Amino acid sequence: MLKERLGKELLFFDGGMGTLLQAKGLEPGELPETWNIKHPEEIREIHRQYIEAGSDIILTNTFGANALKFHDESCSLKEIVESAVGHAKRAAEMADPCRKVYTALDIGPTGKLLKPMGDLEFERAYETFKEVMVFGEKAGADLIHIETMSDTFELKAAVLAAKENTSLPVFATAIFDDRGKLLTGADVPSVTALLEGLRVDALGINCGMGPEQMFSVLDQFLEYSSLPVIVKPNAGLPKQRDGETYYDVSPDEFAEAMWRIAKRGAVVVGGCCGTTPAHILKMTEKCRGLSPVSPVEKEYTVVSSYGQSVFLGEGSRIIGERINPTGKKRLKQALKEHDLDYILREGIMQEEKGAHILDVNVGLPDIDEPALMREVVQELQSVTSLPLQIDTVDVRALENSLRIYNGKPMINSVSGKQESMDQVFPLVRRYGGVVIGLTLDEDGIPSDADGRVRIARRIIAEAEKYGIQKKDIVIDALAMTISSEPEGAKVTLETLRRLRDEVKVCTVLGVSNISFGLPNRPVINAAFYTMAMLDGLSAGIINPASGDMMKSWYAYHALMGFDSNCERYIREYSAPQQGQNPGLSGTSKGTEVSLRMAIEKGLKDEAHAVTAEQVQTKAPLDIINDELIPALNQVGEGFEKGTVFLPQLLMSAEAAKSAFAVLKEKMDKSGEVQEKKGRIVLATVRGDIHDIGKNIVKVLLENYSFEVIDLGKDVPPETIVNTVLEQKIRLAGLSALMTTTVVSMEETIRLLREKAPECRVMVGGAVLNQEYADMIGADFYGKDAMQSVYYAEELFQGE
Amino acid sequence: MLGEKMDRRVKEAIRYLGFGKNAADDRTLSMISRSYKELEREASPKHICRVFEMSVTGNGEIQAGKLLIRSRSLIRNLQGCDKLVLFGATLGTGVDKLITRASLTDMAGAVVLQACACAYLEEYCDECQERIGEELKMQGRYLRPRFSPGYGDFDIHYQEPLMRMLDCAKTIGLTMTESFMMTPTKSVTAVIGASPVEERCPVSGCEACSRKDCPYRRN
Incomplete structure (x- = not known):
């Protein structure tokens, strides 16, 4: 009524x-x-x-x-x-x-x-x-x-x-x-x-x-x-x-x-x-008596996050493809180790490179995808306001993440298979979203544009039964590698054109599939990307860190009048690319700066460059012992004495981290392993949501070759105790910022004493002092981040 | 931005970063100025205040509206006041996101950003307080330094009724967790006494604290 x-x-x-x-x-x-x-x-x-x-x-x-x-x-x-x-x-x-x-x-x-x-x-x-x-x-x-x-x-x-x-x-x-x-x-x-x-x-x-x-x-x-x-x-x-x-x-x-x-x-x-x-x-x-203005149906294809919306249709949008383990060893490892920070950094990096939407796929065998997908989506939304594209074939993972996604997401994907549509469309109806429809069905992928357009129409018609409108569907015309399908690119491009002109629906492509199996893939990818955009590609799933792809994108938008006064193009390409660090950057190619000096001065880019050079001639372990450790010690001592201050200590830590990354890559290749000194659990206790202090400690401990299991913030005592027991942890570091949360720190320590009496506990945080730490039964109170490193070194020494 | 104001901001950030009397290096200084630029862009500072008649009850509690506060240090701060301003301010969720993001990619940057956000918030509160002071001056009232739950024996639990009376969640988007942490984290709640007598040189902020050996102390 x-x-x-x-x-x-x-x-x-x-x-x-x-x-x-x-x-x-x-x-x-x-x-x-x-x-x-x-x-x-x-x-x-x-x-x-x-x-x-x-x-x-x-x-x-x-x-x-x-x-x-x-x-x-x-x-x-x-x-x-x-x-x-x-x-x-x-x-x-x-x-x-x-x-x-x-x-x-x-x-x-x-x-x-x-x-x-x-x-x-x-x-x-x-x-x-x-x-x-x-x-x-x-x-x-x-x-x-x-x-x-x-x-x-x-x-x-x-x-x-x-x-x-x-x-x-x-x-x-x-x-x-x-x-x-x-x-x-x-x-x-x-x-x-x-x-x-x-x-x-x-x-x-x-x-x-x-x-x-x-x-x-x-x-x-x-x-x-x-x-x-x-x-x-x-x-x-x-x-x-x-x-x-x-x-x-x-x-x-x-x-x-x-x-x-x-x-x-x-x-x-x-x-x-x-x-x-x-x-x-x-x-x-x-x-009274005023006749109302009837609402008008709008035809926008739009996805959103908590802070912004992205419209498809004008020009071509970039969907970042980096958070997808297919063919990415480092990401696979991060997913297995539950290293969410790595995934979040990939998200931030793609945003900085110009992505408009981020694809998120965490599917790996032996992984609890529904739980992980939900967690990754939520965490990504705490660091980026880009809309996300939830990419999974696991219906439960899809529903889990759609439920807690803050906004209207892109959904990757449904296909022309009846079973797929029966599963996915009810979820799109319930939670909202723009869904990608793959032009394949029970008979596989049609080899011609006719077949693909026919499937697109079927997907659109089926969606309508659920009240899902065409504007909330984006059709994937499917790029097949030209190394095995000589006509592949032509069919895909024709499909794009017909979807735009005849079906009038938005389109998407996983662009780089086109060159699979060929050498120097960026050449093909970038050219195909330009052609696809010209034929109406509404959004390309690409790697925004690829300079070649981004050149195509900027050039296409400048050429086709989607970049007024070529402003974006000029901003991107007029200035010579420079390093981020102010200071010594640009003075040399790094050869005049020693690694030790780069770390002591906190020069991240230089530390990376010098290490990359040294590793050609010197064993990674020698570099660590001769340069990295002495530099870190020097900075640490300076911090103790009050000649080096927190931002400087951390700049050095970041520089050392970038050097370690180079060394680790080299050692992974040669199968060499750097022994970790020990494993430490870090957590901000339940009720406490400030984690900057804990994160500082983490960076420093990792610098000193400890393996850190970071449980994050607002962590219940049970989670900390269970992790300690399951992974046989000898040292737990707890952080609390307020008097009201020191209570849960105390509770955590009590539970640890009861269930895992061998585990030592170090504590830190703004309201704590030695007296307070003693009162709640901690083994060690670190008044600053370096103290926790010294305590850990002492504890694990001689093992 | 006036040079003087920027100067004070930078000084405060350096103090929060623990440099004490030492000079900060150029790279830290450049991170500080970059941080303020980011804060200008991401922060959406908001505040709310309400003025109540204030009295001290027979059993030594401060009364303002339905709020009753028992705190010796606050009573000292409010000596001679007959009005109490309840005050809440926040920089918004954008700043929290900015800091979370920085701590993933650049921990030094995160620490500097954190310090600058604290200074930025204090500066904003000072500006609000100045405006409130000007209005109350027209009614012949002079403000005392603001005093927040958690200072001295002014129990942190008073944050709850204070925020309820200001309707902070609705008016400025300031809420509190179950353990009384404010969210967004870069936020302040406080009470400000107003008295008919102007105090000469009221000591406020950092200098009012009794911990003379604090490494972050301003003087």
């Missing part, structure tokens, strides 16, 4: 609740939801006034009613939600019987920040919302209105909870600042992509600004969204007088602005903080 009216007529929300309650005596910090029980008549009266003012939809007094925010001994969450819905429904029933008034279960944010930025698990946020929504639906709410969300991840948890646990229509609005962004960085296209992917019924803006400030955000919603748009402004920007917040846009001014907002295209309008029944009355009087 409501869904049918949406977008066809102008619907009116109510106005503020909190401001009215404050006027009735609600204290700052008091939970407004307790008033459902304590002052039911006041709540019903407010609803009644709004209905009388002309509201079609009224919000229950449940904005902060969730288990994370709501702690009140006198009443349970269930009672609060049930009474709140009851008040709204009662008020609605008492209104004019000819007029339908809808009760919207109001859902606000949890007040916590989700992982990895905060400590709230996605699933816990989901459960928290689910609980309230289930109560609300049972109590008779007509729809769920999720509002004032400032984080897309929390927004996703709330929408999923509503869609998966109730059958109610779902509205979702977010709070934007004056830059048109959410507090966690998302812009309008990203919020729109996410919410449309999750298939809400209406979306938009509330709170944060007055009506006048909302126009630019509204215009963006109207430009990008195909759904009905909701606008619920405050009565102006908040002002303060005598310590009280107030809003000063009058009912008349508000109504006039809302009339223009409705004219512009918003179809569900109402008020937020500071608006009163008087504002709503004026608004409904002014706007």
